[in-house]
Amino acid sequence: MPILTTETDFYPENLWDDPHAVACDTASKWWCLHTKPRQEKAVARDLQGAGVAFYLPQINNERRTPQGRKLKSVLPLFTGYLFLKGDDNDRMVAIHGNRVANVLQVFDQSTLEQDLRGIHKFLSSGLHVSTEPQVLPGTKVQIRSGPLAGAAGTVVRRGNGDHLVATVQFLSCGASVELRDWQIEPMVKR
Numbered sequence: 001m002p003i004l005t006t007e008t009d010f011y012p013e014n015l016w017d018d019p020h021a022v023a024c025d026t027a028s029k030w031w032c033l034h035t036k037p038r039q040e041k042a043v044a045r046d047l048q049g050a051g052v053a054f055y056l057p058q059i060n061n062e063r064r065t066p067q068g069r070k071l072k073s074v075l076p077l078f079t080g081y082l083f084l085k086g087d088d089n090d091r092m093v094a095i096h097g098n099r100v101a102n103v104l105q106v107f108d109q110s111t112l113e114q115d116l117r118g119i120h121k122f123l124s125s126g127l128h129v130s131t132e133p134q135v136l137p138g139t140k141v142q143i144r145s146g147p148l149a150g151a152a153g154t155v156v157r158r159g160n161g162d163h164l165v166a167t168v169q170f171l172s173c174g175a176s177v178e179l180r181d182w183q184i185e186p187m188v189k190r
Helices: 040-049 088-096 109-124
Strands: 029-035 053-055 058-064 070-076 081-086 100-105 140-143 152-158 163-170 173-180 184-186
Touching: 029 040, 029 088, 029 109, 040 053, 040 081, 040 088, 081 088, 088 100
Parallel strands: none
Antiparallel strands: 029 081, 029 100, 053 081, 058 070, 140 152, 140 184, 152 163, 163 173
């Protein structure tokens, strides 16, 4: 099977050249698009086709099958998310494709742009970049899968590698269990 070419991770080509090169008007701002599962690249293609500025950071992923065969792919750095730079009309273009689950408003535009520039610099360096989970001690989490699915707790400490120890409170008592990052998700504050 032929290897697919790597898709564009940002548009337009001068997005990172000059902070004022893309959409200098005051109505243009960053939006975070939360996509439906496995739709990040399709949304990026739709936005590029519509001439809307976006950034979809991607990393090379290499793994082996149980038989030892190498599998290479290009995956979004932030699964389920990409960033749109535009006005309300551009945001509506993104929603129109029915691939976006939610549009998150960015209140601190300058910090997000600085962070995205840093990510772009990392990815452009040619060095190996991997995702870093952001579940810190003290974070309230809910268990996504396994026999404790749905239980809530607080991360007590980070273990070696990607292991977590969470506290699940019941009857005003605590219990600890060792979990992996993919089994939990941070709870949204309401």
